[in-house]
Amino acid sequence: MRRGTLLVAALLLAACGEGETVTSDVVTTDTGQVRGQARDGYALFQGIPYAARPQRWKAPVPAQPWSGVREATAPGSPCPQVGSSYAQTKSTDEDCLFVNVTTPATTGAKPVLVWVHGDGAIGAGHYFDAERLARQGDVVVVTFNYRMGVFGGFGLPGLEGSGEYGLMDQRAALEWVQRNIRAFGGDPGNVTLFGVSFGATAVGAHLIGQRPLFHKAIMHSAFTLADVPRGAWYPGMEALPSLAWRSVPEIQQIGAMVMGELGCADVECLRQLPVEKLLEYPQVMNLFQPVGYGGSLLPRLPAESLEAGEFAPVPVLAGATRDEHNSFVGLFRPEPMDAAHYAQLVGEAFPERPAEVLREYPAARYASPKQAWAALLTDRVWARATFRQHELYAKKAPVYAFEFADRGAATDPEFPAELHGANHSSDIDYLFPDADFAKDRGLSDHMIKAWTDFARTGTPGWPAFAEGRYVQSLAPGAIGRVDYATEHRLAFWN
Numbered sequence: 001m002r003r004g005t006l007l008v009a010a011l012l013l014a015a016c017g018e019g020e021t022v023t024s025d026v027v028t029t030d031t032g033q034v035r036g037q038a039r040d041g042y043a044l045f046q047g048i049p050y051a052a053r054p055q056r057w058k059a060p061v062p063a064q065p066w067s068g069v070r071e072a073t074a075p076g077s078p079c080p081q082v083g084s085s086y087a088q089t090k091s092t093d094e095d096c097l098f099v100n101v102t103t104p105a106t107t108g109a110k111p112v113l114v115w116v117h118g119d120g121a122i123g124a125g126h127y128f129d130a131e132r133l134a135r136q137g138d139v140v141v142v143t144f145n146y147r148m149g150v151f152g153g154f155g156l157p158g159l160e161g162s163g164e165y166g167l168m169d170q171r172a173a174l175e176w177v178q179r180n181i182r183a184f185g186g187d188p189g190n191v192t193l194f195g196v197s198f199g200a201t202a203v204g205a206h207l208i209g210q211r212p213l214f215h216k217a218i219m220h221s222a223f224t225l226a227d228v229p230r231g232a233w234y235p236g237m238e239a240l241p242s243l244a245w246r247s248v249p250e251i252q253q254i255g256a257m258v259m260g261e262l263g264c265a266d267v268e269c270l271r272q273l274p275v276e277k278l279l280e281y282p283q284v285m286n287l288f289q290p291v292g293y294g295g296s297l298l299p300r301l302p303a304e305s306l307e308a309g310e311f312a313p314v315p316v317l318a319g320a321t322r323d324e325h326n327s328f329v330g331l332f333r334p335e336p337m338d339a340a341h342y343a344q345l346v347g348e349a350f351p352e353r354p355a356e357v358l359r360e361y362p363a364a365r366y367a368s369p370k371q372a373w374a375a376l377l378t379d380r381v382w383a384r385a386t387f388r389q390h391e392l393y394a395k396k397a398p399v400y401a402f403e404f405a406d407r408g409a410a411t412d413p414e415f416p417a418e419l420h421g422a423n424h425s426s427d428i429d430y431l432f433p434d435a436d437f438a439k440d441r442g443l444s445d446h447m448i449k450a451w452t453d454f455a456r457t458g459t460p461g462w463p464a465f466a467e468g469r470y471v472q473s474l475a476p477g478a479i480g481r482v483d484y485a486t487e488h489r490l491a492f493w494n
Helices: 003-016 131-137 149-153 165-184 198-208 248-261 267-272 275-280 302-307 326-332 339-349 354-360 369-393 441-457
Strands: 026-029 032-035 037-039 042-049 069-071 098-104 110-116 140-144 186-196 216-220 245-247 291-293 316-321 399-404 470-474 480-483
Touching: 026 165, 042 131, 098 131, 098 165, 110 165, 110 198, 110 441, 131 140, 131 441, 140 165, 149 165, 149 275, 165 186, 165 198, 186 198, 186 441, 198 216, 198 291, 198 302, 216 441, 245 248, 248 267, 248 291, 302 369, 316 369, 326 369, 339 354, 339 369, 369 399, 441 470
Parallel strands: 032 069, 110 140, 110 186, 186 216, 216 316, 245 291, 316 399, 399 470
Antiparallel strands: 026 032, 037 042, 042 098, 098 140, 470 480
8 A cells, every 4th residue: 555545544533533434535425425536645536425416596405424435536417508618518417516526645633625617607626736735835625516507696586596406506616625524634713715817706705695614715817806998708798787787686587588598487397497598588597696785695795795895704815816807808719909909999998088098008019909908907897806806805904915927827829929928817726736837937836835834824925904004925936025006007097
């Protein structure tokens, strides 16, 4: 037996309690035993149900117990999704509420990190390889699936839980962690919830909503406070007061419209439709991507809750990337853009002061008008909201602010070279590096240590954010404070 397997055996025997005998790759959960894979230095368990097969547009319920040992050596199905231009993931299986646990082969109760994946209406927990994060950081890492799009955010007048099913799933996963993580070597009294993009925004929702089932929070590129100027994402997109949230009555109104167009008179008819039929409705996953507020979980618009100090005062590690909006310009504006087109976009997005914006962000200052448009929106949409988020959380809790600034992180060959950079979500590969990771290993190691130190102790190793201008910059060979407010022209936008 390899040394790593022996360590896993010791870990699991310790976790299960004196006198209980298990094999090196079997753990007992509250619904039955699961067999994972003991590897060199860690163990991996996949596809464990944290809830039963969900009933469409109903709250999750506990998984049914099983007899014998359930194989946990392969991931469960992703939740229903149609994929996108940048991720060709597809699924029509509603039996999808599974967790995956990666645990290091060491003894003693370890901090727990629970990952909420982003990408809005696509993705699954098992796409994130937590081996190095768990092993190098000596932490237990949990990833999971949750309902998205029309399955997670649908609503109808009178339908309980409208707009909240995805959040309910996430809370059920956190409840599973509280009940079971000790058996995997984790400390249920030291849980950090972390996520990126839509997942980070969900972390913010759990800070605001019911009593949190975690003790620290990490948010990568959350858009809790972000609005959307006209055309900011794709051509023809109208301005939106919020990128993340939509009132429950509005969700219910949209749901009633969709129900009629699908030929149904009530929710029971909709529940009988095949998954494929729902997914055929144009943009139905994105249409119901925003999370509902004013329902049972979020009492009001989260921006108002943050301004009022209505959130759990737990330590927060939060930040964004240096070139957030490069990704969206590259994806959704592939057509050529000249200076005249750029000026037109600015006029449509900021009709009250287009000349001022063009003076602050002249196309001639940048490598191309596309880069100017991306830089402008990085500052206006992302940096302004991120910095304000830091300020609000810091009124009640320690906040450790960062900016991921490795401008060699994202090099999509389909993007023009000037849109390569520290793009949206490009920091996540540094925490979940796979075997093919070819980016800056030193920065990855630094981030894994800082993130797991934060999970363990509540600090990543740099000073807490205070009223002012500075955050911690994370770039190869250049880790240290940066004047974030000046870098992103926040005085202009504020």
